[in-house]
Amino acid sequence: MRLDQHSRVRAAALFAALSMAVPCDAQEVGFPEVDGWTVSSDVQMYTADNLWEYINGAAELFVEYEVETCHTGDLSSGDLVVTVDYYDMGTPLNAFGVYVRERPDPGIELPGATEALISPPYQALLLKGSRYVKVNVFEGEITESNGRALLEAIAAALPGPTDYPAELDLLPEHGRVPGTAGFQREGFLGLTELTDCMYAEYSSDGGEPWEGFAMLPSDHESIESIWERLSEAWESTEHNGHTVLLREIPYRGLVGVARAGESIIGASGASDHAQLIERLEGFHR
Amino acid sequence: MSGNAQAGASDDKITRRNFVAAGGATLAGGMAVSAIPTSAEASGGSNSLGLPNRQNPRIRTHRTLGRTGWRVSDIGFGTGPLREPTLVRAAFDKGINYFDTAESYGNGAAERAIGEALPHIGRENVFIATKAVLRGNESEAEVLDRIEKSLERLQTDYVDAYSMHHTPTLEILNHPGYHAAIDRMKADGRVKYSGVSYHGPSRSGQGNMSDVLVAAAEDGRFDMMLFVYNYMNQEGGERVLAACKANDVGTTIMKSAPGVLHYDKFDPDNMSDEERQFTERYGLKTTDQLRFGSIQWVLQNPDAHTVCVSLNDFDNIDRVVGLSGTRLSEADEQMLDELAAAANGLYCRHGCVECAGACPSGVPVSRVMRYSYYFENQGREKHAMSRYAALQSANGSACVDCSAPCTGACPHGFQIREQMLGAHSLLTLG
Numbered sequence: 278m279r280l281d282q283h284s285r286v287r288a289a290a291l292f293a294a295l296s297m298a299v300p301c302d303a304q305e306v307g308f309p310e311v312d313g314w315t316v317s318s319d320v321q322m323y324t325a326d327n328l329w330e331y332i333n334g335a336a337e338l339f340v341e342y343e344v345e346t347c348h349t350g351d352l353s354s355g356d357l358v359v360t361v362d363y364y365d366m367g368t369p370l371n372a373f374g375v376y377v378r379e380r381p382d383p384g385i386e387l388p389g390a391t392e393a394l395i396s397p398p399y400q401a402l403l404l405k406g407s408r409y410v411k412v413n414v415f416e417g418e419i420t421e422s423n424g425r426a427l428l429e430a431i432a433a434a435l436p437g438p439t440d441y442p443a444e445l446d447l448l449p450e451h452g453r454v455p456g457t458a459g460f461q462r463e464g465f466l467g468l469t470e471l472t473d474c475m476y477a478e479y480s481s482d483g484g485e486p487w488e489g490f491a492m493l494p495s496d497h498e499s500i501e502s503i504w505e506r507l508s509e510a511w512e513s514t515e516h517n518g519h520t521v522l523l524r525e526i527p528y529r530g531l532v533g534v535a536r537a538g539e540s541i542i543g544a545s546g547a548s549d550h551a552q553l554i555e556r557l558e559g560f561h562r
Numbered sequence: 563m564s565g566n567a568q569a570g571a572s573d574d575k576i577t578r579r580n581f582v583a584a585g586g587a588t589l590a591g592g593m594a595v596s597a598i599p600t601s602a603e604a605s606g607g608s609n610s611l612g613l614p615n616r617q618n619p620r621i622r623t624h625r626t627l628g629r630t631g632w633r634v635s636d637i638g639f640g641t642g643p644l645r646e647p648t649l650v651r652a653a654f655d656k657g658i659n660y661f662d663t664a665e666s667y668g669n670g671a672a673e674r675a676i677g678e679a680l681p682h683i684g685r686e687n688v689f690i691a692t693k694a695v696l697r698g699n700e701s702e703a704e705v706l707d708r709i710e711k712s713l714e715r716l717q718t719d720y721v722d723a724y725s726m727h728h729t730p731t732l733e734i735l736n737h738p739g740y741h742a743a744i745d746r747m748k749a750d751g752r753v754k755y756s757g758v759s760y761h762g763p764s765r766s767g768q769g770n771m772s773d774v775l776v777a778a779a780e781d782g783r784f785d786m787m788l789f790v791y792n793y794m795n796q797e798g799g800e801r802v803l804a805a806c807k808a809n810d811v812g813t814t815i816m817k818s819a820p821g822v823l824h825y826d827k828f829d830p831d832n833m834s835d836e837e838r839q840f841t842e843r844y845g846l847k848t849t850d851q852l853r854f855g856s857i858q859w860v861l862q863n864p865d866a867h868t869v870c871v872s873l874n875d876f877d878n879i880d881r882v883v884g885l886s887g888t889r890l891s892e893a894d895e896q897m898l899d900e901l902a903a904a905a906n907g908l909y910c911r912h913g914c915v916e917c918a919g920a921c922p923s924g925v926p927v928s929r930v931m932r933y934s935y936y937f938e939n940q941g942r943e944k945h946a947m948s949r950y951a952a953l954q955s956a957n958g959s960a961c962v963d964c965s966a967p968c969t970g971a972c973p974h975g976f977q978i979r980e981q982m983l984g985a986h987s988l989l990t991l992g
Contacts, residue, residue: 324949326932333759334664335667337643346952380669381671381674415697463875467649527651527876
């Protein structure tokens with residue numbers, strides 16, 4: 278392909294940018310060596326464009342959370358062969374969000390990881406930084422013991438911090454039910470207008486738990502813009518000089534939101550206005 | 563590849579711009595612009611493409627799901643990202659009675675959400691189809707265990723259909739462990755029907771979608787199936803529909819709206835001149851119009867018993883249910899035909915992976931051509947080259963010294979080796 282002068286300069290600039298953007302050996306970074314385990318298959322890489330080829334309709338969830346890559350391959354040690362999927366979710370928040378959506382039970386602490394879950398005999402999950410790792414058995418069985426050892430080895434091989442995403446701090450700790458926090462990008466509570474929500478279950482005085490949440494700004498929408506959008510669509514009421522926006526959720530009662538400094542906080546599942554206000558105030562305390 | 567798409571090529575390398583120009587010529591020159599009514603002016607089942615104007619929508623059409631005898635809603639609930647049980651309840655209250663799920667959807671979260679909703683809607687009122695990806699070597703006991711776990715998550719003592727999920731070869735269709743497990747579960751009344759799903763090959767050695775599923779339809783042991791059928795990928799789906807009709811097998815459809823989730827989205831803010839002319843002529847303004855029109859296209863075919871659609875929030879449920887029983891207007895159908903012809907001339911067939919098993923080096927042909935399209939037609943050069951670089955050695959460089967066993971692998975006449983070499987040159991600044 279012949280390029281004119283202008284095109285050659287442009288091409289050189291593009292090439293330089295790409296050389297910095299793409300690791301020299303992307304596959305090794307995406308599928309790290311794990312101490313005590315042998316790679317026993319080809320490693321495949323998928324992106325958001327084609328992840329459906331690997332996991333079919335399950336890919337929708339990962340695309341929702343802006344998956345960047347999935348590196349998958351088999352590891353073997355003794356009689357145990359596992360398929361390991363390393364999902365690079367781009368940010369700790371997205372990795373946390375998809376991990377919680379897929380986690381069937383509360384997770385456990387694990388050295389070198391943010392959180393983990395071992396589900397004998399066939400599966401184990403790991404969260405570390407912006408990576409979500411799924412281990413599924415191909416041959417043999419996972420036990421609490423060998424599963425923990427495997428996950429610790431995987432965690433040790435992965436770079437990055439082990440902290441939970443900083444956005445978790447938006448959710449008040451008072452009344453929060455441990456292990457229930459999550460992050461949903463689209464359609465929180467089944468509502469189109471509730472996007473990018475940190476959420477958790479809360480209990481009030483031993484009553485039925487309800488969901489409290491905090492809405493996050495996004496690249497294309499500020500908190501002010503979100504508030505304005507909700508103001509146009511939801512009912513409005515005033516309480517102690519503050520505006521509360523509310524609407525009914527099918528089958529679940531009322532959901533309401535209020536400004537809390539630079540954020541928007543919300544509470545769901547209230548049977549009436551009074552309960553909604555009480556929950557918002559308790560949530561905000 | 564259509565003759566029009568070849569027009570304008572002055573040498574062996576057909577550039578993407580030539581394809582687009584040819585496609586655009588087809589759109590502009592195929593018929594007089596003034597003779598084509600806009601979607602809003604056309605008569606027919608909807609006011610405008612994909613946006614029927616109905617208050618309080620409900621399912622209006624049911625179809626018999628093959629030999630199961632079940633009268634299923636023409637729109638089914640695809641539960642890939644499902645988390646909220648209330649969405650299941652809302653869909654049921656609007657008349658949807660078919661729910662497609664899988665053990666892998668949300669790692670079981672979708673099945674659990676359905677399970678939480680069931681006490682509110684009545685188990686006997688809905689058809690639940692779930693599935694699991696099998697490698698082909700699982701024992702009967704292992705498959706039984708997978709089924710039991712699904713039943714547990716669904717909080718039910720039976721499922722209406724249990725399927726092999728993503729079944730890429732004829733060998734796996736004959737999976738002895740699966741069939742033994744299904745026979746046992748059917749005898750116990752815990753699985754009513756057996757099914758199979760497949761969307762096409764993703765790597766070498768995997769079969770073509772219609773070949774595998776036609777064999778499944780004729781096999782006799784599968785009562786229903788889930789497969790791809792849409793206005794951009796008609797031929798394979800129609801083969802499967804015909805085989806299912808001949809063998810009284812139930813048909814459920816996935817990926818009815820190409821270009822929404824898995825492929826390139828129609829992007830009103832990022833269009834070529836040809837695309838802009840096309841959209842202005844047909845009044846196409848939003849991605850939802852195209853998405854809903856795509857679903858309507860499939861709904862029109864009575865041999866497609868239920869079209870499974872992801873329904874991620876209450877608004878989406880209302881809008882999609884509103885399509886039930888509707889038909890495209892003549893102008894809308896014409897628009898989709900033209901769009902399919904134009905899009906299918908851009909880079910292979912949109913979303914098609916029919917040749918995936920033909921390359922001994924595993925070069926992902928459809929993906930490479932999509933990256934080439936990003937580069938030439940969308941101006942996303944850095945993105946395209948970055949994606950292409952991530953393929954590493956599984957790219958067009960493998961074609962240089964290859965004897966091209968892929969020749970003829972494309973059922974639509976796409977010249978694979980030639981196009982891979984051209985794409986490689988483009989995407990590596992070679």
